[in-house]
Amino acid sequence: MAAAVFLLLFGFAVPAQADDVSQIANGLTGSRLYVTTDARAAVPEADQAAIRAALDRRTDADVRAVVVQSGVGKNRLGPMLEAVAQRVGEGKTYVGITADGRMMGISKDLSGQEINQLIARTSGGDIKTRLIRFADLAETKADEKAHAGMVGAFVMLGLLVVVVAGASGAFLVVRRRRREQQAREMAELKRGVEEDVTLLGEDIARLDLNVMDPDLDPAAREDYEKAMNSYDRAKSATERAARPEDMHAVTEALEDGRYHMTAVRARLAGDPVPERRAPCFFNPQHGPSVQDVTWAPPGGPARSVPACAADARRVLNGESPDVRMVPYGDGRRPYWDAGPAYAPYAGGYYASYGGMDLLSGMMIGTMLGSMMSGGFGGGFAPGDMGGGFGGDTGDIGGGWDFGGGDFGGGGDFGGGF
Structure with missing residues (x-):
């Protein structure tokens, strides 16, 4: 009798121990709703089943909800949601609601302002109504963002296609023009070389x-x-x-x-x-040079070049040498000013006498000389995933936006749950 009386007086008076973070996280691993022991009276089993069914259907929003006892403030509810989210490791939005109807949330996909807007649109109902309504609104918001993202992706893809097409078109035009230019230069070069070959053949034939x-x-x-x-x-x-x-x-x-x-x-x-000796610099058709003379092109510095007897005489007398003029465009110009195609042409004549090393000195101030000196030959909006979870205390770093909901604006939260 004494034991029974003691149990009645003191045993039932011992308050039930509050659920810890590990229990809540374990419960949300297999379900999208967890009602703490001290809040179960506020949410009948039938309401819990309805809430779970609604949350399970809203897979795009992926909301997980925790119902806690009345009187829990944001300084405890916020860190608890962080720590639970860390342990569960999945879910996009976590909301906590007290038995007396105060609600707040954290989210990877929704900004703090968006969370507050959704919570405000659920106000006035009981816990079941509010959580189901919140899940519906979050699902709609998730679908809108997905649609906007898809539209943005298509727009970006379209822009990318346009840019790639434009770049490809420009590349093809440039390549075609370059090939046309190279073909034109090669045709001019070949005409010039054929003149040299023909002249040698005529010289041989005349000797007979x-x-x-x-x-x-x-x-x-x-x-x-x-x-x-x-x-x-x-x-x-x-x-x-x-x-x-x-x-x-x-x-x-x-x-x-x-x-x-x-x-x-x-x-x-x-x-x-x-x-x-090296061929006559002024006109290799003249054959081997007989001496070196000092000569300067118009506007260029003087340099020593090999010359045949006739051209050496002209230069020493202050006259213009007989320069080899080659086909270029619609006219003719000195071979050293006829473009890069004539570099191998000139190089072959002087291959046995220093090649390009010799030519680069003689060609200073000409077009070929200038060529020889250079040598021949997606963003994330607020609330997007921004980092991993931290320790069990809920210090999970970036990535989660807080909505204070019925508690007011979000912010930094201390303490534990």
Whole structure:
């Protein structure tokens, strides 16, 4: 009897222990609604079932709700929602509502202002009505954002397509114009080189040397045959040439052929065979140079260049040399001012005498010289996910926006639940 009386007087008077964060998080792992032990009287089982069913249907909003006892303030409710969200690890919006109807929330998708607006639109109803209404409104808002995001994505995709199409079109136009320019330059270069090859062939034909003559000087015969072989090489290389670089082999063969023709004439005349020197700078068609002279292009610095006898005489007398003029556009201009296509052309003539190193010094102040000096050859709106969860205290960092709801504006929350 005494034990029974003691139990009646003191046992039922012991308050039930409040649910902790771990219990609430475990409950929300398998359900979108958790009603704490001390708040169950405020939400009948039938209402809880209706709320769960409504929350389960609103998958886009992905709302999880916690009902707590009356009198819990925001300084406890806010950190509890943070800590629970951290432990559960899923869900986009968490709302807490007290048994006396005060409500607040945190969300990854909704800003604090949007949470407050939705909570305000649910005011005036009981807990079941408010939570179901909040889930409906959050679902609508989530669908609107998804639609807006899709529209934005399509707009961005459209803009991207336009930009890519524009860039591709511009690239194709530039490439087509570049190819047309290269084809035009190659055609001009080929005409110029063919003139050089033809001139060498005419020079050989004019000599009309009978290589079968037994009285012919064997050395002259050998030089003449070398000149003809060089001409054949130059002619074949010209026919095969498809790029400006291919002309290097042509002019290298032409330089060789012109020297051997000079040697043949010297032998036939009984004169000493001249020293093999670089071709005449002013016009490689003139054959080997005989001396170096100081010359300056219009507006350019003076430099030493190899010259044939005739051009050396002109320069030393203050006259203009006989410059090799090549096809360029609708007219002709000096080969050193006819564009980059003539760089391999010039390089072949001087390949055995220093090549581009020699040319770069002689070409200072010309178009080819300037070319040789350079060498041949999506944002996130407020409330978007912004970081991971922190410790169990609810310090989860960025990513969650607070809506104070019935408690007023959100802010920093201290304490625990």
